[in-house]
Amino acid sequence: MGDVKIGVLAIQGDFREHKQMLESLGVEAPEVRLPKHLEGLSGLIVPGGESTTIGMLAREYGLESAVRERVQEGSLAVWGTCAGAIWIAKDIPQYPQQPRLGLMDISVQRNAYGRQVDSFEEDLEVKGLDRPFHAFFIRAPVILEVGQGVEVLSKHGDEIILARQNHLLAGTFHPELTRDARIHQLFTQMARG
């Protein structure tokens, strides 16, 4: 898979795990901290972490507007995992002012599973995959609603946990914490176009 480069937003959160996962697939995965690091990339992964921190710093470093421009011109695929999914969402009804990319037509609720069950894991069916994916949820959000152009790829009970809109992918769980690279593979295909 040496023909695409996929950057990993490396401001905060578990970006190293994503980088390792991509490299295990033979994909070059540079760390992105500044707008100039987006050059030559076909995709960008926004990791889990703290969406408020990622959002504030991405705005401060000029990354929010640089990524927005590349997504809008159709030259960059973006996958947000957990905090990253919150960052790319159009709506966060609880926190409308939270800094974010805001391009994917989904509405999310942060820390949706509450304090008692703040982390759990489960095998889940994912559209396009032939067997279940072992998903880790850590203080996860849920996708409350999706717009017309958004395809739901996986649900946990009634909650939407993986969805795609053109070259945007949002997931509320952490494939980078498994040894299963199938969703990284899927995203690599999206980035390839």
Ligand code: GLN
């Ligand atoms: N609870 C975090 C937030 O709202 C997300 C947690 C995660 O990325 N594991 O930003």
